[in-house]
Amino acid sequence: MQYPVEDTDSKVFDYVIIGGGTAGLVLANRLSDNPAVQVLVLEAGDERLDASSPLPQTDPNINIPGLMTELYGDEKYDWKFKTAPQPSLKNRTIAWPRGKVLGGSSAINFLMVSHASRADLDNWEKLGNPGWNFDTLQPYYRRSEAFNAPSTETAEELGTAIVDTSLHGNSGPVQTSFPKGQGPLDEAWSRTFKTLGLGPQADPRAGSTLGGYSLPKFMDKTAKRSYAAPAYYVPASRRANLKVLTGAFVKKIAFDTNTSPVTATGVWYYVDGNKHFVGVLREIILSAGTVKSPQILELSGIGNKTQLDKFGIEAIVENDGVGENLQASGDHPLVGFGYEALEGVPTREMIKQPGVLDWALQEYTQKGAGPLAGGATGTGFLSYSSVLPAEQKDSSKAQLTKLVDEYSNSTTGGLRKQLEVQKEVLLNDHEADIQYNFGASGANYAAGESTAAFFDHNDPGGYAGIMTVLTHAFSRGSIHIQSPDASTAPIIDPRYMSNPVDIEVLSSGLLFTQNISEAAPLSNLLKDNEAGDGKKAQPSFKVDGRLTKESAVRIVREAVSSSFHPVGTCAMLPREDGGVVDSSLRVYGTRNLRVVDASVFPLNVRGNIASLVYAVAERASDLIKSGQ
Template sequence: MVAQLNDVAGQTFDYIIVGGGTAGLTIASRLLETTDSSILVLEAGQPNLDDPKILLGAQWGATFGDPKYDWLFESTPQKYCNDRTITWSRGKGLGGSSAMNFYLWSKPPTADINAWEELGNPGWNWDTYLKYTLRTEQFTAASEEQLKSYAHTHKADFRGVSGPIKTTVPSEPLLLKKMFLETAQKLGLPLLEDGYGGNITGCWEGAVTLDRAAKWTRSYAATAHYVPHKDNPKFTVLTEAVGAKVLLSDVKDGEDFLATGVEFVHGGKTYKAHARKEVVISTGTLKSPQVLELSGIGPRDILEKIGVPVKVELPGVGENMQDHSYIGISYELDPKVAHKTTDLLRNPEFAKEQLRLHGLDQDNLHRMGVHTCYYSPIQVSSPNDASSIIERTEAFVEEKKRSGKLPPGLAEQYDIQLRMLKDDTLPDIEAVILPGYLTFISTPEAGKCYATNLCVTQHPFSRGSVHAKSSDPLEPPELDPNTFSASVDLDIFAELVKFTRRFAEVEPFKSGVVREVDPGATAQTDEEIKEYIRKYSNTCFHACGTCSMLPREKNGVVDSKLKVYGTKNLRVADVSIVPLETAAHTLAVAYCVGEYMADILRGVA
């Protein structure tokens, strides 16, 4: 199904896409559908097709930590997280991280996307985002039977009907989700009819990327965009091929360099492939800046340090990194109620029976989803502390501006973030209810069921970086998210934890749980809660910004057509181009970037 080395080494293609992940395969697929161009995709991982670890639902984290599926990046010791080194799982293989995420399909508020256009990117607004995310989705609504148990209503205008990515409502109705939503409403968060139309402030049940027609298995970039085109003679995909660098012309074409191809590593040896038209880097927020730097594009000091000649000096490469962080609050559930959680799958006999039911295409726990959530402004979650938090944030921004040390363009980003923080209609925090145990102090007990409220920050003021450590493309980049370097991020996170813990004080959630397991008695005061966060919070794997789409003078790396500054035909298309973090999980964003990139290359956007 995939190419051999001889099909690629020394050969010439119209387009070369480095990275066969979420956006990369989307671009390839759309070009194959609408043009007669030849396309090469270089993917560092294995095909991993027809793999139950990927396809079978409710195995959240099953591929994490396994180098067959996971890049297993490691951060530098994080100064503001007790010097912890944080493992950063990223998808490796066809489909990229769409093959290993928790398959929640979510979208941000309108203001978050419009902020990208405000920062200097014409066309990157909510209308465009909605257009492309609708194009990529095929939604199947909840059945009448499901609606008896679910609050999953929807508006047709906000759901795609003919796209390759299948989304739907998980089939297993859970009392746990009902408890969560009813409690959220009592805490001041309205139940939304549909959280996909640009308003997500409130509580709602989201969709998940499961394909009902394929026994409710994962719908992701490989099944949607690779498999339908695998036999197209114009489509060449080489796996286990690590993109090393982009080949740039020795002489500029006018003011810019011409990308002529790609150097890649396969089986321990280095080869080249050539491009007639364009090269697209789509290796993700943590790898795309490294590929650029190894190509001679990036901050001069970094390139000189790793011994790579400077072709295009772009100080913004690898900078402006932002990410969501999460932490869990776990609860033991009332044993008198027959809850359905992933904890049951720890019983080998039960797990075997669930696989049997899956094979018969009957209801089973592998059809569950992590999809019920709330998004709240701090004015709702922390009415007594919101003013103080806003004042501290204003002081932080003003101090940074006065210091004269802010990178170009960051003051403008901070002003937008501050404006959003002051807006009591826009969300600053999120919690998602996970039907199972996912915290890290205690050990779950056999035979018991648990729930975990996953608390997620949304618009961090902290900024990190990702840079090549050497000229070796096989050496992982240096990853420094700089988490909580802006202390206001930790302040907001603590308020998020405090608010979410209130669920256990309000019916019906109160009566549904026996006790809080983690953090429990170890985190009661504000400082103890912050220490819990510093010790146990983790990345939510939503990093963005390292190849920011911004004007060049504002530390931009790509323009609004995703073309790398200083080049004629080199693009970056993945979540690394997102200049400002959104209040959403990043799956739909990645597909949107891929869809938009394909239209740009076709000359219709």
């Protein structure tokens, strides 16, 4: 629904939300439930659903989970960012898709639902953010979710007995469901972890459990993607006091500098190349995501003065934290690896065979099942210690502690405080340092360069792919403008793997995939290697026989890609610790500008973060309404 742009020129809104993405649409819905409040959302992308229909059907690439790779690199959906060349990754540049569509990245993500641990969220409070902890966020996770419990058949297939429905939301806007009919590899995953003695003891939502299990997806019972636009916008779209303007590209925020702190007065934006201004009465909420929120702050004069001076931008509020603390390394760098499946075991590669795609479409449309209905249902969270061989545990942990201490001692201030809590997580055998994502598909050695080709490869045969993900990286990067022109993408420099701790943890996790592949029942579905001393690796990873520590390190450097969870560039922290927003998410030095999106996460958490973005935005809406 395109709101006429002319109408904003003559109007003043109580709230202007920049970015109709995951967080922005939560706020649009919650703030506009008071009819006396006028809310405007400015979203650069298009709306790709039919808001007049109760069941939005218009875009199969978004709606059908198995078509998600069609979304990446296509400007109808994706900002198509790329990182700067990464020295520790052999100077590779890594693709960073971000949703440019109503619903933002929730419309293009991999749909995996997971949950931060208790320690992860309690650490936010520990770093100086009163009120932000595991217990205060639980009600908001639940408020955003409508969990569809699996049928007896699906529960049996995926081994979901640990699910505790009381920990899930049951009447929120975003639907979550387990995929049906995923095939023998997905069915083997959680059982294999039991064999390894690494099955979770409780629903990981309880906040402390480790182990391998099957996770739900952001989709409804019919396996249609559930994302911020249908979940939060559609139910509110007929409210007279909510206007959503799509195709509206925000350039900067205007301030009255005669007040102290400064007052945000409105937003400059473009529609079809024409410049517009809209005024605000109460607050501007910046929800443009981890890449664009710091860019918009810098373009508006909030940031490091030297950085702003370079581009002739007047510094309205000096803050060196803007665009820093990028935990793109904490974005959960990911490395895929494939083990060859036995002939006849169904894998994604078969979709290229005649008739299989038609069959898959039929399964999807008629039963909401099959390869297009899910993919990558297996996950697992393990500590660094648990992936080490027994005889190396003590020495490797001691070595790693030394590396962490050396790095930590070379830092000061806020970063040092973060590293101290990260060290506690790393050395705690009950916290995750590694996540595994599993699916019936080989991996692309060059996945980092193209997300559209994430699962594409030219190796013959079918594969079981295990993605090893670093949950709490020690490397830090930055995102800064490289031009005063808003349409020039900022420089994204995650500095992936610049910290040796990250290479050690990720390569150890990758090495452990071998143990997973050799445990039953997964091992019964995979081919042996030629020497008969392990499972057969996907040829493009160039592993001769078994993985070694050396080959794992080489693969990390050559094949790491993003798992697309960057956070931290407008961090919620005390100002002296590099914070950009306070614990009410208000930008320091401003009276009425907040940031609400993944960029405010002060430290990354384990797992997939969209559920936490929803929860943070839900909590933010209560803070805003109560005037905090």
